[in-house]
Amino acid sequence: MTTDISAEEKIKEAARKLFTQKGYAAVKTRDIATEAGINLALLNYYFRSKEKLFEMIMVENIQNFIKGIFGILNKEDTSIETKFEELTSTYIDMLAEQPNLPSFIFNVVREKPDLLLEKLEANSIITNSYFLKQFKAAMEKGEINSSISPIHLLLNFVGLTVFPFIGKPIIQARSGLDQKQFLALMEERKKLIPMWIKTMLKPTN
Amino acid sequence: MTTDISAEEKIKEAARKLFTQKGYAAVKTRDIATEAGINLALLNYYFRSKEKLFEMIMVENIQNFIKGIFGILNKEDTSIETKFEELTSTYIDMLAEQPNLPSFIFNVVREKPDLLLEKLEANSIITNSYFLKQFKAAMEKGEINSSISPIHLLLNFVGLTVFPFIGKPIIQARSGLDQKQFLALMEERKKLIPMWIKTMLKPTN
DNA sequence: AACTATATTAATCAAATGATTAAATTGTTT
């Protein structure tokens, strides 16, 4: 017996699924209504407009995407390496459950550039983090390869972690990996990525 | 004096620009007509339908994305390391000129999953390449770290190279890098990425 | 010039789409 969900919830979940999968323009209000199994008018009754509904989903998706980072980046008693291990593990678990979050987010920038960037303002998570202080300190002490700037490191970490999920549909189609095998690969990467990052950070002497 | 371009060309270029930027559903035929400065009916006169026009652009975009790989992967007289250097350089140059090709391609899979994957069938570039033979041979000889499978390597290479361009709008907005600075960073990566790949490949003894 | 094929335009169509309305149903309070 499926728990009795309110119409409002049904709409929101249908909208989340479709918007996250296909973006804004490709999803029609009638698609959402059908997916939710409700009358089209209820969408406007509860959420005023398609636009408003989308923004709501978008904000939640962004929060899902960046929550979990904050705590890790600001721990004062873990090493840089440990932080990368925790970040990788947290991210891969999250992406395994919501594999098209990254595509969604990068796509909002394409479809509605202003909208996302404006909502993203509040996000100074990284620049204000304890992690960054820690990183700079290690760099001054010469414990870190100074030829790799923090921005390269960030690009690398996010690229290594997030990219496989963006490319997932193509990868699976081309390689023939099924869902299980794909997840097993990602599980492997939980150990591999921090290792790779570690070697990148190692000072060249 | 702008060279006199035919209406057909104007439409195609406008379509390429807009579709590549925003995907299929978000672009309206009238947007294309306006961008091209032509009468709406000409779009259908020359290209039958929005769908046909889109497919044409898509195929060309995919070809742009994968051309250039083939030659490099099948050279019989270059080392694995050299191949990665050439791939990185070729790719970053190409992406610098067409930064939203990756977003476009990954997005087609979202909007029209069947369409892209069907067109992608012909693409067995990697699996049939001389590179793969070379790679497997090196692995058997123990010249390569056997804990990293070719698929991880591919994910890493593409992730490190392509991801920054997918994330470009967000990265620029958050970091304040201008176009010039961003390109300088990517230029740096031409040397860095092959180096990182190299250390990933190094056997752990 | 007369003819023909091609290119271009303005006007219009039909379907799709986001949104609203008024009526009907259900739920809650008195």
Place this chain on the structure above:
DNA sequence: AAACAATTTAATCATTTGATTAATATAGTT
């Protein structure tokens, strides 16, 4: 039960959107 508010529905609107048409203009051919 009566009265009221909240929810849901079917019908409808006004725009948007992809596409077509018929008329006109342009260029090329005889």
